[in-house]
Amino acid sequence: MAAADDKSLPDFDSSELGTKEFWDTTYGKEVENFNDIGDVGEIWFGEETMEKVADWLENCADVHTDDPIIDLGSGNGMMCIELCKRGFTRLTGVDYSELAVMLSKSVASSEGFGNIEFETGDLISEERPNPCTCLTRKYKVVLDKGTYDAIxxxxxxxxxxxxxxxATVKELMTSDGIFSITSCNWTKDQLLEFFKEHFTLHDEIKFKTIQFGGVTGSTYTSLILKQTYSDTYVLQQT
Structure with missing residues (x-):
């Protein structure tokens, strides 16, 4: 794994966005709003970002509609719902906030997508194997749209x-699996540095660029990663 003291992987200042209490409070309010007025709540990183990730998966020849897909930190479930609308049938969302899972189940059911599985689970648990049922299975596609940022x-x-x-992401993936990670905190180089010993870059989802102080960049970084050959070989031999 990447060295924990690697200077290319700085620690951010801690934030309430990294606490379970913040998300429980947020989703508690969104559950109330949904029950009162049918508002599904905020789509993390926005609808355009969600659609770009969904577009990539829909157009990828290596991903089929019946492949198992898991959304890490599924929140209100809208990423899974968007993929379900596009014909994907084996969708799972996991979040460590029980209120988020409650909201996602309600939203999916209201839109006629009760076949999506949502479960409460801890992605950074030291317990191996992870006791969360959905985190004991393998997936062709593992999605992250902001959860690594929050962690x-x-x-x-x-x-x-x-x-x-x-470690959790590695355990979730099939040997030919795809890991899609979208971040607003980490640059492409920083993400590749952290994951380099176990993953290689397969593709990058492009976003609109902005210019500030003479430097051009994107608001989001969205990478498609695959496991390195050595990791894949070990998985196939065990």
Missing amino acids: SLMPGDSVSARMHYL
Whole structure:
């Protein structure tokens, strides 16, 4: 794994966005809003970002509609719902907030997508195998749209938390699996540095660029990664 003290992988200052209490409070309010007025709540990183990731999967020849897909940190479930609308049939969302799972189940059911599985689970648990049922299975596609960012903002030892996250992602993937990660905190180079010992870059989803201070860049970084040959070989031999 990437060295925890690697200077190319800085620790961010901790934030309430990295706490379970913040997300429980947020989704508690969104559950109330959904029950009162049918508002599904915020789509993390926005609808355009969600659609770009969905577009990539829909147009990927290596991904089929009956392949198992898991969304890490599924929130209100809208990523899974968007993929279900596009014909994907084996969708799972996992979130460590029970209120988020409650909301996602309600939203999916209201839109006629009760076949999507949502489960409460801890992605950075040290317990192996992970006791969460959906985290004991293998998936062709593992999605992350902001969850790694939130883990990076956790109070305390966020480096250790990120290493546990990496271990979970590896365990979830089939040998030919695809890992899609979208971030607003980490650059392309930083993400590749952290995942380099176990994943290689397969593709990049492009976003609109902005210019500030003479430097051009994107608001989001969205990478498609595949496991390295050595990791794949070990999985196939065990």
